[in-house]
Amino acid sequence: MTTDPLSATFAALADPTRRAMLARLAEGEATVNELAEPFSISLQAISRHVKVLEQAGLITRSRDAQRRPCTLRLAPLDDAVDWLEEHRQVLEGRLDRLEVHLRTIQQKNQEHDQ
Structure with missing residues (x-):
């Protein structure tokens, strides 16, 4: 294989x-x-x-x-680190967008409750 x-x-x-x-x-x-x-x-x-x-x-x-x-x-380890770093950045971007979205929802809920 x-x-x-x-x-x-x-x-x-x-x-x-x-x-x-x-x-x-x-x-x-x-x-x-x-x-x-x-x-x-x-x-x-x-x-x-x-x-x-x-x-x-x-x-x-x-x-x-x-x-x-x-x-x-070290070369294979460097390749693994590069892959992880690339995907960490993508994941962090998604988490940042999720955080903004959740704050927007919270603000809308607060406005609705007032």
Whole structure:
């Protein structure tokens, strides 16, 4: 199943374990074992989370001799932030118009009651 990059990013961010892993990677690269340290889940489960993050483009894995560090990629997060910001502005505009409409209704009701 093909998923657009933005959907893959939001799906990956939906899980708190993956968000915590990304927060750790924001501090610097880490191996899967290092990412697994704070969690009380199996290494296999951690590997599945890493795979989701990698498929979403949020991390890359490289090879450094025997070490395979994971590195955070910011571009997909930037795209998600841009999308959220665009839609936040639209929503705020709608809320502002709703507020004006409700004030108009309240004023009409007050005038009618007097």
